Amino acid sequence: MNKLPDIKTQFPEWYQEIIYQAELVDQSPVRGCMVIRPYGNAIWEEIKGILDQKIKESGAENAVFPLLIPESFLKKEADHVEGFAPELAVVTHAGGKKLDEPLVIRPTSETIIHHMFAQWIKSWRDLPLKINQWANVVRWEKRPRAFLRTTEFFWQEGHTAHATKEDAQKTTEQMLEVYRQIAQDYLAIPVQTGRKSEGEKFPGAEKTYTFEGFMPDARALQMGTSHLLSQSFAKAFDMQFQNKEGQLEYPWLTSWGSTTRLVGALVMTHGDQKGLVIPPAVAPIQVIIIPIYKTEEERTLVLNTAETLKKELEKTTRIKIDDDQQKTPGNKFFHWELRGVPIRIEIGPRDLKNNEVVIADRLGSKATVALGSVVGLIPTQLENLQKAMFDKAKQKTESLIIDKDTLEAIKAVAETNVIKTGFCGSRECEGVLKQYTLSIRCLLLEQLTHKNCFNCQKPSQSDCFIARSY
Amino acid sequence: MNKLPDIKTQFPEWYQEIIYQAELVDQSPVRGCMVIRPYGNAIWEEIKGILDQKIKESGAENAVFPLLIPESFLKKEADHVEGFAPELAVVTHAGGKKLDEPLVIRPTSETIIHHMFAQWIKSWRDLPLKINQWANVVRWEKRPRAFLRTTEFFWQEGHTAHATKEDAQKTTEQMLEVYRQIAQDYLAIPVQTGRKSEGEKFPGAEKTYTFEGFMPDARALQMGTSHLLSQSFAKAFDMQFQNKEGQLEYPWLTSWGSTTRLVGALVMTHGDQKGLVIPPAVAPIQVIIIPIYKTEEERTLVLNTAETLKKELEKTTRIKIDDDQQKTPGNKFFHWELRGVPIRIEIGPRDLKNNEVVIADRLGSKATVALGSVVGLIPTQLENLQKAMFDKAKQKTESLIIDKDTLEAIKAVAETNVIKTGFCGSRECEGVLKQYTLSIRCLLLEQLTHKNCFNCQKPSQSDCFIARSY
Numbered sequence: 045m046n047k048l049p050d051i052k053t054q055f056p057e058w059y060q061e062i063i064y065q066a067e068l069v070d071q072s073p074v075r076g077c078m079v080i081r082p083y084g085n086a087i088w089e090e091i092k093g094i095l096d097q098k099i100k101e102s103g104a105e106n107a108v109f110p111l112l113i114p115e116s117f118l119k120k121e122a123d124h125v126e127g128f129a130p131e132l133a134v135v136t137h138a139g140g141k142k143l144d145e146p147l148v149i150r151p152t153s154e155t156i157i158h159h160m161f162a163q164w165i166k167s168w169r170d171l172p173l174k175i176n177q178w179a180n181v182v183r184w185e186k187r188p189r190a191f192l193r194t195t196e197f198f199w200q201e202g203h204t205a206h207a208t209k210e211d212a213q214k215t216t217e218q219m220l221e222v223y224r225q226i227a228q229d230y231l232a233i234p235v236q237t238g239r240k241s242e243g244e245k246f247p248g249a250e251k252t253y254t255f256e257g258f259m260p261d262a263r264a265l266q267m268g269t270s271h272l273l274s275q276s277f278a279k280a281f282d283m284q285f286q287n288k289e290g291q292l293e294y295p296w297l298t299s300w301g302s303t304t305r306l307v308g309a310l311v312m313t314h315g316d317q318k319g320l321v322i323p324p325a326v327a328p329i330q331v332i333i334i335p336i337y338k339t340e341e342e343r344t345l346v347l348n349t350a351e352t353l354k355k356e357l358e359k360t361t362r363i364k365i366d367d368d369q370q371k372t373p374g375n376k377f378f379h380w381e382l383r384g385v386p387i388r389i390e391i392g393p394r395d396l397k398n399n400e401v402v403i404a405d406r407l408g409s410k411a412t413v414a415l416g417s418v419v420g421l422i423p424t425q426l427e428n429l430q431k432a433m434f435d436k437a438k439q440k441t442e443s444l445i446i447d448k449d450t451l452e453a454i455k456a457v458a459e460t461n462v463i464k465t466g467f468c469g470s471r472e473c474e475g476v477l478k479q480y481t482l483s484i485r486c487l488l489l490e491q492l493t494h495k496n497c498f499n500c501q502k503p504s505q506s507d508c509f510i511a512r513s514y
Numbered sequence: 515m516n517k518l519p520d521i522k523t524q525f526p527e528w529y530q531e532i533i534y535q536a537e538l539v540d541q542s543p544v545r546g547c548m549v550i551r552p553y554g555n556a557i558w559e560e561i562k563g564i565l566d567q568k569i570k571e572s573g574a575e576n577a578v579f580p581l582l583i584p585e586s587f588l589k590k591e592a593d594h595v596e597g598f599a600p601e602l603a604v605v606t607h608a609g610g611k612k613l614d615e616p617l618v619i620r621p622t623s624e625t626i627i628h629h630m631f632a633q634w635i636k637s638w639r640d641l642p643l644k645i646n647q648w649a650n651v652v653r654w655e656k657r658p659r660a661f662l663r664t665t666e667f668f669w670q671e672g673h674t675a676h677a678t679k680e681d682a683q684k685t686t687e688q689m690l691e692v693y694r695q696i697a698q699d700y701l702a703i704p705v706q707t708g709r710k711s712e713g714e715k716f717p718g719a720e721k722t723y724t725f726e727g728f729m730p731d732a733r734a735l736q737m738g739t740s741h742l743l744s745q746s747f748a749k750a751f752d753m754q755f756q757n758k759e760g761q762l763e764y765p766w767l768t769s770w771g772s773t774t775r776l777v778g779a780l781v782m783t784h785g786d787q788k789g790l791v792i793p794p795a796v797a798p799i800q801v802i803i804i805p806i807y808k809t810e811e812e813r814t815l816v817l818n819t820a821e822t823l824k825k826e827l828e829k830t831t832r833i834k835i836d837d838d839q840q841k842t843p844g845n846k847f848f849h850w851e852l853r854g855v856p857i858r859i860e861i862g863p864r865d866l867k868n869n870e871v872v873i874a875d876r877l878g879s880k881a882t883v884a885l886g887s888v889v890g891l892i893p894t895q896l897e898n899l900q901k902a903m904f905d906k907a908k909q910k911t912e913s914l915i916i917d918k919d920t921l922e923a924i925k926a927v928a929e930t931n932v933i934k935t936g937f938c939g940s941r942e943c944e945g946v947l948k949q950y951t952l953s954i955r956c957l958l959l960e961q962l963t964h965k966n967c968f969n970c971q972k973p974s975q976s977d978c979f980i981a982r983s984y
Contacts, residue, residue, distance in 0.1 A: 156543070
C-alpha cells in the first residue's frame with residue numbers, strides 16, 4: 045500500500061489512488077470499462093436502494109427493455125442520433141452470422157422505450173405512464189476515468205408520458221427535486237440545480253435540468269439530469285393517444301437519469317488525506333468494532349462485549365466486528381479509515397474494567413464513553429456526522445464560488461474557482477468558452493444578480509455557473 | 515382480451531397468451547429479446563430479493579464485471595469456447611472505428627472474472643473468494659420463448675475460488691441447496707436435484723449439478739445449475755496462490771447461476787384456466803381489496819373500511835386497493851385473477867352492515883368472515899396457500915413420473931411423461947436419445963432403483979430422469 049498522493053496539490057492523482065486502495069474498483073482488461081469490487085458495489089447498492097424507493101414513491105414502476113437497439117431506431121430522432129452516433133458500440137455479427145441490420149448497445153433507451161410506449165398508449169386513460177429502468181449502458185469514452193466517465197456505466201433511466209405539457213414539466217421538476225434530495229440528504233453533497241444551456245442539453249430534449257456538484261478542485265460534476273423531451277420523440281415514434289374529446293394527440297414525454305457517477309462524487313466531495321469519508325446514510329458499514337487484546341482470555345472477554353453490542357446495534361445500524369487475527373489494531377484502524385467507515389468503536393480489556401469503550405468518528409473526534417450508553421448514543425452520533433459532513437462540504441463548495449462579470453476576469457480565476465456570472469443565452473457567447481476548456485454548467489432558475497452577459501455584455505437572461513468539468 | 519387457450523390441450527398456446535395478457539412481458543422489436551413489463555419485473559424483483567439475501571448469507575459478495583469480453587478470453591479454455599462460440603453476439607465497431615480485437619457480449623462471465631481472480635488471489639489467506647454478479651447476458655437463440663429461452667436474459671452468476679477441491683465441492687453443493695430452497699419454499703415448485711450427464715454439463719466444468727422442474731406438459735425445465743469447475747479455468751487464466759507451505763497451487767473454482775427463467779417456471783407450474791396463480795412468498799401483490807358500491811355514500815363507507823384494513827395489513831403484507839372507477843367489481847375480479855393475486859377481499863355495504871367481508875383465495879375457496887378477524891387471519895391464510903400450492907404442484911409433478919427400463923418403453927410414453935430409468939454413464943447411450951428429442955435431465959444422487967441401462971442394458975451407474983425439455 046503506497047501513501048496517498050497529497051489531496052491538496054495532487055487531487056486527480058489522489059482520486060486515482062484512493063478508489064483502487066479502498067477497493068472500490070479495479071482496472072478491467074476492456075478499455076474504459078470498470079470492475080466494481082464488493083465494497084464499491086455495496087456503496088452503489090445503498091444509493092440504489094434509496095433512489096429506487098423514491099422513484100417508486102413518485103409513481104414510476106420498474107421495467108426492463110432490451111440491451112440491443114436496431115440502428116434504425118436511433119436515426120428516427122435527428123438530434124438524438126447526431127448526439128450519440130460517435131459513442132456507439134455496434135454488434136454486426138451474432139449467432140455465427142452477419143446481421144441484416146446492425147444492433148447498437150443502448151447508450152440510453154429513449155428510442156426503444158418510446159417504440160413500446162407507442163403500443164401501450166392508446167387513450168388518455170393510459171396516461172400518465174411512468175416507467176423506470178435500472179440498466180447498464182455503453183458510450184464509447186475517449187478519456188475514461190473510473191466512476192466519472194466510463195464506457196460502460198450503470199444507471200437508472202426514468203421515462204414518462206403525459207397528456208399535457210404542464211404535467212410533463214411537473215414530473216421533470218419533481219424528479220430533479222428527488223435527485224437534489226438524494227445528493228444533499230443522503231450523499232451529503234451540496235448541489236446546484238438549474239437548466240442546461242442550448243449547447244449542453246440532451247440531444248432531442250426541449251429542456252434539460254441538471255444537478256451539479258462542485259468538486260474540491262473547482263471542477264463541476266454533472267451528477268444527473270431530468271429532461272422535458274416534449275413531443276419530438278412522440279412524433280418520431282408515432283405515439284398518439286385519444287384525448288377525452290376523442291381527438292388524436294401526441295403525448296408529452298420526459299426522461300431522467302442518474303448513474304454510478306454518484307459514487308465518484310461522494311469520493312471526491314468527502315475524501316481526505318487518510319482516505320474515503322462515507323456519509324452514514326449510504327455507508328455499507330456505518331460502525332466498525334475493533335477488539336483489542338493480547339491474551340486469549342482477553343480476546344474472549346472483549347469479543348463477548350463486542351458481540352453483545354453488535355447484536356443490539358444491528359437492529360438500527362450496519363455494523364461489523366473486525367476480528368481478523370492476522371492484523372494488529374493499528375492496521376485495522378488504518379484499513380477502515382481508508383475505507384471511510386463513519387464510526388469506530390475500540391474495545392480493550394482496560395476499557396472494559398472501567399465499563400467503558402472508545403468511540404472515534406471519521407471526522408476526527410474521539411471520546412471514552414460508558415459501555416451502557418453506547419447503544420443509545422450511536423444513532424444520534426451517525427445523524428450528527430451526516431449533518432457535519434454536509435456542512436463541511438457546503439463550506440468547501442461555497443468557498444469555490446466567485447462572482448465575475450467579464451470573460452477576462454473569468455479566465456483569470458477559472459483554474460481554482462467556479463464562476464457565477466450573467467449570460468445572454470446565445471450559442472455564440474456559450475461557444476467562446478470551449479477554447480478555454482470551460483462550459484456553462486447550469487442556468488440558475490432564481491432571480492438575476494448579474495445584469496450583463498459575461499461575453500457580449502448585452503442584457504443577461506439568467507445567471508449561470510461557468511467551470512471546468514468532469 | 516381473448517379467452518385463454520385450453521390449458522390441458524393447448525399448453526404452449528396457453529403459456530404464450532397468459533404471459534402477454536397478464537402483462538408480464540411484451541414482444542420486443544429485437545428478435546429473441548424480452549421487454550419485461552412492470553408486473554413481470556415486480557415478480558422477478560421479489561425472487562431476486564430473496565435469492566440475493568441467501569447468496570449474501572452464504573458469504574458471497576456482489577460485484578460488477580464488464581459486459582464486454584475480449585474475444586481472446588473466451589478462447590483460453592478450449593471446451594468453453596467450443597460450447598459458447600455459436601451463440602455469441604460480437605461488437606466489431608465502436609466509437610466510429612473498427613476495433614482491433616472484437617469484443618463479445620458476455621454469454622457468461624467465467625473468463626473475465628477469472629482474469630480478475632488471477633490478480634486478486636495471491637495467498638491462501640485470500641481464499642475462499644466468493645463473488646456474485648447480477649447481470650444481463652446474451653446468447654443468440656434460434657427458438658426464443660419469453661422467460662424460458664431468450665437471447666438476452668437476466669441472472670445472478672456466482673463465482674468462487676477455494677484452496678481445496680473439498681471446499682469447492684462443498685460450495686457447489688451448498689449453492690444447489692440454496693436453489694432447491696428458493697424453488698420449493700418460495701416459488702412452491704417441487705424440483706429434482708442431481709448431476710448433469712457428460713453430454714449436458716457446462717462447457718469447461720468437471721461436474722454440473724442442476725435443479726429441474728417438471729412442467730405440466732411433461733417437459734423438464736432446467737431452472738439453474740451449480741458447477742464444480744475444478745482447476746481447468748485456473749490453469750487457463752494463470753491463477754495461482756501460495757499455500758501455507760509456501761508452494762504455488764491452482765485454486766479450485768465453482769460457478770452457479772439462476773435466471774429469469776424462474777418466472778417462466780412459476781407461470782407454468784401454478785397457472786390455471788383463469789390465468790396466473792402466484793405463490794404468496796413471491797407475489798408482488800398478496801392481497802387485493804375490491805370495494806363494492808353503488809352510491810357515493812356507499813363508496814365513502816366502503817373505502818373507509820378498505821383503507822383501515824390496508825393500513826393494518828400492510829405492516830406484514832403486500833396489499834393494494836383497486837378503486838378504479840372505470841371498472842365494475844366483476845371486471846376487477848377477472849383482472850386480478852388473471853394476474854394470480856393470492857387473496858381477494860371483497861367489501862360491500864351489505865357485508866359492512868353485518869360487520870363482515872368476503873375473502874376469496876386464488877385456489878378457489880371463498881368465505882364470509884367477521885371484519886374484526888381479517889387482520890389476524892390473512893397472514894395464516896397466506897402461509898396455508900403457499901403450502902397448498904406446493905402440495906398441489908407436487909401431486910401434479912409426481913403423477914408425471916413413470917419408471918421404465920428400455921428405450922422402446924421410454925419412447926412410448928415420453929410425450930406425456932417424465933421417465934425414471936437406469937443409465938450406464940456412456941456418451942453413446944446418452945446420444946441415442948437426441949433423435950427422439952429426449953435428453954437425460956439429471957443423474958440422481960440417491961441409491962439405484964434400476965439395475966440396468968435403458969439402452970445397452972449393461973449395469974446402471976445411476977438412476978436418471980429422461981424427458982423432453984425446454
